[in-house]
Amino acid sequence: xxxxxxxxxxxxxxxxxxxxxxxxxxxxxxxxxxxxxxxxxxxxxxxxxxxxxxxxxxxxxxxxxxxxxxxxxxxxxxxxxxxxxxxxxxxxxxxxxxxxxxxxxxxxxxxxxxxxxxxxxxxxxxxxxxxxxxxxxxxxxxxxxxxxxxxxxxxxxxxxxxxxxxxxxxxxxxxxxxxxxxxxxxxxxxxxxxxxxxxxxxxxxxxxxxxxxxxxxxxxxxxxxxxxxxxxxxxxxxxxxxxxxxxxxxxxxxxxxxxxxx
Amino acid sequence: xxxxxxxxxxxxxxxxxxxxxxxxxxxxxxxxxxxxxxxxxxxxxxxxxxxxxxxxxxxxxxxxxxxxxxxxxxxxxxxxxxxxxxxxxxxxxxxxxxxxxxxxxxxxxxxxxxxxxxxxxxxxxxxxxxxxxxxxxxxxxxxxxxxxxxxxxxxxxxxxxxxxxxxxxxxxxxxxxxxxxxxxxxxxxxxxxxxxxxxxxxxxxxxxxxxxxxxxxxxxxxxxxxxxxxxxxxxxxxxxxxxxxxxxxxxxxxxxxxxxxxxxxxxxxxxxxxxxxxxxxxxxxxxxxxxxxxxxxxxxxxxxxxxxxxxxxxxxxxxxxxxxxxxxxxxxxxxxxxxxxxxxxxxxxxxxxxxxxxxxxxxxxxxxxxxxxxxxxxxxxxxxxxxxxxxxxxxxxxxxxxxxxxxxxxxxxxxxxxxxxxxxxxxxxxxxxxxxxxxxxxxxxxxxxxxxxxxxxxxxxxxxxxxxxxxxxxxxxxxxxxxxxxxxxxxxxxxxxxxxxxxxxxxxxxxxxxxxxxxxxxxxxxxxxxxxxxxxxxxxxxxxxxxxxxxxxxxxxxxxxxxxxxxxxxxxxxxxxxxxxxxxxxxxxxxxxxxxxxxxxxxxxxxxxxxxxxxxxxxxxxxxxxxxxxxxxxxxxxxxxxxxxxxxxxxxxxxxxxxxxx
Numbered sequence: 001x002x003x004x005x006x007x008x009x010x011x012x013x014x015x016x017x018x019x020x021x022x023x024x025x026x027x028x029x030x031x032x033x034x035x036x037x038x039x040x041x042x043x044x045x046x047x048x049x050x051x052x053x054x055x056x057x058x059x060x061x062x063x064x065x066x067x068x069x070x071x072x073x074x075x076x077x078x079x080x081x082x083x084x085x086x087x088x089x090x091x092x093x094x095x096x097x098x099x100x101x102x103x104x105x106x107x108x109x110x111x112x113x114x115x116x117x118x119x120x121x122x123x124x125x126x127x128x129x130x131x132x133x134x135x136x137x138x139x140x141x142x143x144x145x146x147x148x149x150x151x152x153x154x155x156x157x158x159x160x161x162x163x164x165x166x167x168x169x170x171x172x173x174x175x176x177x178x179x180x181x182x183x184x185x186x187x188x189x190x191x192x193x194x195x196x197x198x199x200x201x202x203x204x205x206x207x208x209x210x211x212x213x214x215x216x217x218x219x220x221x222x223x224x225x226x227x228x229x230x231x232x233x234x235x236x237x238x239x240x241x242x243x244x245x246x247x248x249x250x251x252x253x254x255x256x257x258x259x260x261x262x
Numbered sequence: 263x264x265x266x267x268x269x270x271x272x273x274x275x276x277x278x279x280x281x282x283x284x285x286x287x288x289x290x291x292x293x294x295x296x297x298x299x300x301x302x303x304x305x306x307x308x309x310x311x312x313x314x315x316x317x318x319x320x321x322x323x324x325x326x327x328x329x330x331x332x333x334x335x336x337x338x339x340x341x342x343x344x345x346x347x348x349x350x351x352x353x354x355x356x357x358x359x360x361x362x363x364x365x366x367x368x369x370x371x372x373x374x375x376x377x378x379x380x381x382x383x384x385x386x387x388x389x390x391x392x393x394x395x396x397x398x399x400x401x402x403x404x405x406x407x408x409x410x411x412x413x414x415x416x417x418x419x420x421x422x423x424x425x426x427x428x429x430x431x432x433x434x435x436x437x438x439x440x441x442x443x444x445x446x447x448x449x450x451x452x453x454x455x456x457x458x459x460x461x462x463x464x465x466x467x468x469x470x471x472x473x474x475x476x477x478x479x480x481x482x483x484x485x486x487x488x489x490x491x492x493x494x495x496x497x498x499x500x501x502x503x504x505x506x507x508x509x510x511x512x513x514x515x516x517x518x519x520x521x522x523x524x525x526x527x528x529x530x531x532x533x534x535x536x537x538x539x540x541x542x543x544x545x546x547x548x549x550x551x552x553x554x555x556x557x558x559x560x561x562x563x564x565x566x567x568x569x570x571x572x573x574x575x576x577x578x579x580x581x582x583x584x585x586x587x588x589x590x591x592x593x594x595x596x597x598x599x600x601x602x603x604x605x606x607x608x609x610x611x612x613x614x615x616x617x618x619x620x621x622x623x624x625x626x627x628x629x630x631x632x633x634x635x636x637x638x639x640x641x642x643x644x645x646x647x648x649x650x651x652x653x654x655x656x657x658x659x660x661x662x663x664x665x666x667x668x669x670x671x672x673x674x675x676x677x678x679x680x681x682x683x684x685x686x687x688x689x690x691x692x693x694x695x696x697x698x699x700x701x702x703x704x705x706x707x708x709x710x711x712x713x714x715x716x717x718x719x720x721x722x723x724x725x726x727x728x729x730x731x732x733x734x735x736x737x738x739x740x741x742x743x744x745x746x747x748x749x750x751x752x753x754x755x756x757x758x759x760x761x762x763x764x765x766x767x768x769x770x771x772x773x774x775x776x777x778x779x780x781x782x783x784x785x786x787x788x789x790x791x792x793x794x795x796x797x798x799x800x801x802x803x804x805x806x807x808x809x810x811x812x813x814x815x816x817x818x819x820x821x822x823x824x825x826x827x828x829x830x831x832x833x834x835x836x837x838x839x840x841x842x843x844x845x846x847x848x849x850x851x852x853x854x855x856x857x858x859x860x861x862x863x864x865x866x867x868x869x870x871x872x873x874x875x876x877x878x879x880x881x882x883x884x885x886x887x888x889x890x891x892x893x894x895x896x897x898x899x900x901x902x903x904x905x906x907x908x909x910x911x912x913x914x915x916x917x918x919x920x921x922x923x924x
Binding site: 165167168185187188191215218219220 | 603604605607609610725726727728729730731735
């Protein structure tokens with residue numbers, strides 16, 4: 001099975017591991033991530049200006065290319081996934097944005113939200129299935145107590161992301177269980193890490209991450225997993241913080257494909 | 263040719279300020295059939311009606327058009343007026359130039375033009391009106407009350423005291439409803455059971471009241487004055503006549519793992535159970551899902567221990583068919599499910615509870631025997647946070663858009679009772695607004711704040727985070743101090759929104775009673791007919807119509823009873839003559855009209871028809887005049903144009919449209 005794949009800029013430099021482990025794991029699970037020929041930066045945060053079209057065009061370009069190929073579009077980075085899903089929702093439901101974006105794009109056929117955007121985790125849950133994943137695990141992470149950190153971009157706005165219950169998600173916990181480890185449920189797993197505020201007011205982001213870190217530790221976690229490079233960056237700044245891994249690294253390890261993936 | 267009089271009302275300045283009433287009368291005089299037209303300040307007043315009467319006599323009028331407010335307001339008034347002066351009441355038409363015109367337009371010229379057109383349409387219709395005669399139907403002098411909570415009990419008692427037979431149908435094993443689950447009642451803090459139980463006993467002992475518990479309404483047919491209802495009396499597996507209510511069966515029952523509905527699942531009950539000690543009737547039921555005997559065939563302990571020999575495993579559901587003149591819906595409410603509000607950690611922590619659960623915890627007969635304790639570890643809480651408006655006044659689809667109305671008062675009650683009994687416990691209430699209209703209500707809330715030191719914070723809670731040490735970190739905003747605050751609490755109580763009971767939609771469908779988007783039953787008029795459903799003979803009592811507290815429920819229950827008594831006191835009812843009928847020469851028996859009829863008023867019969875000299879047997883639609891409500895659905899569905907509504911015939915409607923388009 002082949003999916004169109006949108007890696008995003010961060011996965012080309014700071015988060016090469018998030019990307020590499022995912023590709024290796026995908027092959028081990030029997031599907032392929034086929035990188036889009038012409039992808040550009042998604043803009044990093046969802047372009048909130050509803051009257052701004054230019055910032056949405058790179059997403060529309062990626063979405064339209066996947067549509068041409070007739071493939072679902074898979075992303076890994078929480079931020080890229082967030083932007084692509086929201087722009088796709090705009091292209092489906094907001095007539096003004098759809099018309100103006102198509103006027104700029106001058107595509108052979110106007111794009112109206114036909115592509116299905118999936119996070120890699122959704123592929124694991126809904127296409128591969130956690131039961132199948134469990135069967136393919138060769139190095140179960142038995143005994144590890146892992147805290148899933150969702151952050152906010154992956155889950156909210158709940159109606160558009162439609163990934164899981166934004167207040168009490170269980171997707172990553174089920175993923176952790178499939179790898180043979182023990183998920184640690186703690187209340188701050190869906191709280192914001194501070195995002196880009198870490199550049200302007202580092203103390204604020206640090207405070208927020210400390211709360212997350214202390215809570216996870218308090219419930220007995222040994223490490224975090226996340227899907228977001230920025231969350232990882234912020235969580236890594238906390239004092240005596242738990243180690244933070246991309247979920248794909250643990251996946252590759254459990255599937256026995258970690259060696260040589262990087 | 264009709265001789266029509268047109269009467270244009272000023273309605274003070276309501277119409278006259280926007281519509282040139284003199285011009286409307288002047289233009290009306292030019293219409294065919296009109297022999298008289300005039301305007302007056304208040305047509306509905308005695309003087310206005312006298313003016314109409316005088317004109318009827320002087321000009322020998324055969325039809326009237328009154329240009330005034332909505333027919334919902336005064337059609338009946340003007341029909342009565344016409345009748346008084348010797349005209350058939352159905353020769354009156356109303357042109358609504360207030361709600362449909364003056365109130366919604368600003369420009370006088372445009373509004374006047376529209377009023378002229380509306381008058382023209384009504385005149386065109388009256389030209390084709392024919393006198394109609396209302397029929398009569400009988401009244402069965404017995405009422406049905408669906409729901410045995412305080413609303414149903416009070417309605418039944420009031421009807422029965424007036425001398426009419428009443429049946430209460432209650433789906434749970436006992437009457438008593440939500441009120442029986444409450445510990446204390448605001449604003450007087452008297453014990454709920456102490457004031458409810460005597461009423462339950464009165465109802466059970468009343469010679470005019472028959473109570474069917476563990477029963478549900480299954481089918482309703484008929485119409486006002488003459489309903490036929492099937493009641494399913496579910497198998498109790500216990501013989502009501504033999505059972506003495508000793509309770510030994512419940513004690514000895516080995517299956518004790520079913521969550522108690524009465525205690526909101528906070529503890530367990532046995533498979534054979536009465537929901538609570540003061541249950542009426544004091545006869546247990548066997549929950550067949552939980553009973554070992556029913557599941558495996560082995561056990562039979564209750565049968566062995568029952569001295570009275572009342573256990574009957576072979577008992578079957580029974581269908582009781584009864585006739586009623588009036589039906590009262592008193593189906594009550596439940597709290598909403600909290601699965602969409604996981605930020606409050608209700609599903610994650612046992613110490614996050616709803617207010618109704620707290621009610622059970624505070625009650626001496628409840629799961630903790632009235633001791634305030636954490637359900638997780640049984641420890642006494644020192645810090646309690648109440649969160650108001652959980653699911654109420656909610657702008658998205660997670661909750662309800664309305665105010666649940668009772669929460670501000672019961673939260674003040676809970677806070678006060680806790681501070682009174684446990685002065686060392688800190689109590690904080692997060693609120694959006696404190697809404698306490700009602701006699702002695704605001705005083706009650708002020709007492710909670712001023713005398714009992716309850717800490718009220720204006721702001722919403724964003725998250726309740728269970729901590730590793732078992733406490734709950736409540737994050738909220740204090741809007742007055744403009745601060746984000748965190749409170750480490752031992753217990754969080756959610757003032758959960760209320761909604762009409764599950765199943766009310768089904769009951770509304772059976773009764774063809776209308777229901778709103780929130781599943782509350784709709785009243786016939788929000789101000790002037792608040793206890794009647796738009797469906798004749800169906801009345802509303804309690805929260806099924808909208809959120810209310812106990813005093814309001816009891817008032818409405820009495821009001822519904824008065825309406826029922828007024829109906830049952832009549833020997834005959836006048837029926838609406840504006841009903842449908844099929845032209846037997848045009849009807850092809852296709853059944854389309856019967857399919858769309860919401861009242862089941864249309865049946866078919868084979869009749870010999872003389873079609874221009876040819877005699878043949880044809881299948882013809884027949885309308886039951888007593889059932890037909892005159893909605894007109896059949897007339898628009900009929901492909902051959904055979905169905906016609908008296909008083910709103912196809913010809914009349916086309917004439918109105920023609921007059922508007924002229």
